[in-house]
Amino acid sequence: MIKVRALSKAFGGYDHGSAEVLALSDIDLEVRDNEFVTVIGPSGCGKTTLLRIIAGLIPYDQGEVSIDGRAVIGPGPERAVVFQNFALMPWADVLSNVAFGLEIRGASTDQCQAKAKELIKLVGLQGFERRLPKELSGGMQQRVGLARALAVNPQILLMDEPFGALDEQTRRLLQEQLLRLWERERKTVVFITHSMDEAVMLGDRVMLMTPRPGRVKEMINVPLGRPRSREVEKSSAFLEIKEYLWDNLRAMQAVDA
Amino acid sequence: MTPETVTEARSIARRGIAWPRGLRRFARNGALEILALAGGALVWEALGWGLRLQWLPPFSKVMEALLQFLHSGVILANLGSSLQALLLGFSLSLVLGLIVGALMGRYRYVEKALDVYVHALFVCPSIVFAPIFFAVFGLSDASRIAIIVVYAMFVMVINTSTAIRTVDPSLVEMARSFGCRERQIFFRILLPASLPLVFAGIRLGMGRAVKGMINGEMLIAFVGLGALAQRYGAQFDAAKVFAIAMAVLIIGLLCNALVQILDNRLTRWAD
Numbered sequence: 001m002i003k004v005r006a007l008s009k010a011f012g013g014y015d016h017g018s019a020e021v022l023a024l025s026d027i028d029l030e031v032r033d034n035e036f037v038t039v040i041g042p043s044g045c046g047k048t049t050l051l052r053i054i055a056g057l058i059p060y061d062q063g064e065v066s067i068d069g070r071a072v073i074g075p076g077p078e079r080a081v082v083f084q085n086f087a088l089m090p091w092a093d094v095l096s097n098v099a100f101g102l103e104i105r106g107a108s109t110d111q112c113q114a115k116a117k118e119l120i121k122l123v124g125l126q127g128f129e130r131r132l133p134k135e136l137s138g139g140m141q142q143r144v145g146l147a148r149a150l151a152v153n154p155q156i157l158l159m160d161e162p163f164g165a166l167d168e169q170t171r172r173l174l175q176e177q178l179l180r181l182w183e184r185e186r187k188t189v190v191f192i193t194h195s196m197d198e199a200v201m202l203g204d205r206v207m208l209m210t211p212r213p214g215r216v217k218e219m220i221n222v223p224l225g226r227p228r229s230r231e232v233e234k235s236s237a238f239l240e241i242k243e244y245l246w247d248n249l250r251a252m253q254a255v256d257a
Numbered sequence: 258m259t260p261e262t263v264t265e266a267r268s269i270a271r272r273g274i275a276w277p278r279g280l281r282r283f284a285r286n287g288a289l290e291i292l293a294l295a296g297g298a299l300v301w302e303a304l305g306w307g308l309r310l311q312w313l314p315p316f317s318k319v320m321e322a323l324l325q326f327l328h329s330g331v332i333l334a335n336l337g338s339s340l341q342a343l344l345l346g347f348s349l350s351l352v353l354g355l356i357v358g359a360l361m362g363r364y365r366y367v368e369k370a371l372d373v374y375v376h377a378l379f380v381c382p383s384i385v386f387a388p389i390f391f392a393v394f395g396l397s398d399a400s401r402i403a404i405i406v407v408y409a410m411f412v413m414v415i416n417t418s419t420a421i422r423t424v425d426p427s428l429v430e431m432a433r434s435f436g437c438r439e440r441q442i443f444f445r446i447l448l449p450a451s452l453p454l455v456f457a458g459i460r461l462g463m464g465r466a467v468k469g470m471i472n473g474e475m476l477i478a479f480v481g482l483g484a485l486a487q488r489y490g491a492q493f494d495a496a497k498v499f500a501i502a503m504a505v506l507i508i509g510l511l512c513n514a515l516v517q518i519l520d521n522r523l524t525r526w527a528d
Contacts, residue, residue: 052430055434057430075434076436077436080434081431081434083427083430083431087427087428087430089428089446089449090526090527091449091450091526091527092449092526100432100435104432104437104441105435105436134526
């Protein structure tokens with residue numbers, strides 16, 4: 001279980017010679033085991049900062065962040081991150097990229113190869129093991145990123161706008177693939193997005209955030225069954241939540257736009 | 258129009274001129290470079306005979322002198338000691354350049370502390386240090402090697418530090434998210450990611466090392482190819498000076514090709 005209590009985080013300030021900006025203020029969040037939580041909010045609401053704090057990549061100023069009762073003080077083996085820009089090593093082929101996390105976490109070469117090949121197959125990239133990232137489409141690159149994260153068999157998957165850089169068609173295909181994977185092998189997922197469809201389609205709950213400073217506006221339950229298919233997009237519950245999200249997001253944007 | 262003629266028309270439109278197929282293949286295979294060299298030699302030859310300037314002997318005279326040097330073993334005898342200094346000096350500047358550059362690229366405070374020195378030494382004509390090295394090391398190989406190091410090292414420091422500093426930060430973050438320690442981040446992410454730019458620096462450094470070798474020999478050590486160039490220069494024997502220059506040029510090109518081969522092997526992914 002991921003527990004975030006009264007979390008605050010500021011950037012800049014005295015050390016950096018600029019005015020301090022409060023990125024996150026008083027965030028509370030609990031993500032249950034095997035739960036899929038999507039986080040949505042306008043840009044500048046600190047959603048990526050929140051994810052990076054949970055991942056243990058950046059420190060926080062106040063509050064508590066813990067996983068299964070242990071305070072987060074850095075990255076840990078129970079967590080894996082999927083990055084918005086894929087973060088693949090351009091000099092390494094698909095197999096080496098997928099095996100990276102395993103190698104770092106001390107698996108033997110044979111284990112790494114076997115496990116990496118298994119994951120490559122799982123995300124539908126068999127036959128591309130020896131290709132370099134630049135030879136793949138964006139969607140394929142992110143499937144490599146997903147396979148690399150899943151290869152270390154994390155309890156918690158932290159996804160930072162993973163499909164944000166992809167075109168709509170590819171994004172929908174990957175959403176469906178992620179749903180199928182998640183329904184088969186449940187993980188705890190925190191999924192950052194700026195797409196309302198994506199937030200409702202994937203999440204058990206949607207966390208709506210407001211900007212400057214980043215705060216939790218509301219946690220919204222998504223009463224859609226599992227396994228989910230595209231059919232739910234036509235349901236009234238889906239449309240209602242989407243509309244509710246848009247009403248809120250538009251009200252936040254009105255100040256800036 | 259058949260699809261073929263359309264393609265042909267398009268490719269003509271793109272290039273402006275319809276080159277014969279054979280010539281295109283010839284040009285593709287690097288023959289254009291050979292043609293350019295041959296053209297240069299011809300112009301040189303013509304100017305040499307036409308102008309009859311004392312400082313511009315025809316190309317054929319220079320080649321004659323070069324062949325004579327090779328035949329008599331003068332070049333080979335002097336080459337050994339020159340190349341030895343080059344190898345030692347370049348290796349030293351490579352190792353120092355990579356280490357200092359990597360530290361500057363990775364750690365802000367190292368960069369802040371050393372940046373002004375590195376850039377000052379990079380901009381400063383390295384040959385002004387010749388008398389100092391002469392005073393410190395005397396007429397030994399050490400002063401030639403030291404000259405090569407100040408010539409070659411700083412461009413490699415600057416390139417390496419820029420290369421490390423500009424590595425995609427999300428790759429470093431990715432590595433940290435999987436629990437990489439600082440040493441693993443360096444060897445598994447920063448080093449491979451910075452290789453293309455580091456190699457660009459090594460190529461520049463290699464060129465400067467050859468310059469440093471000759472300048473050092475001409476100004477302090479009076480040995481090797483530099484000393485030969487100095488001696489024939491003093492005799493105003495232009496053909497022989499040019500012949501030495503040719504030999505140096507060939508050495509430079511060979512060294513560059515060597516680095517290039519290594520570069521192509523290690524950084525093919527970046528093409």
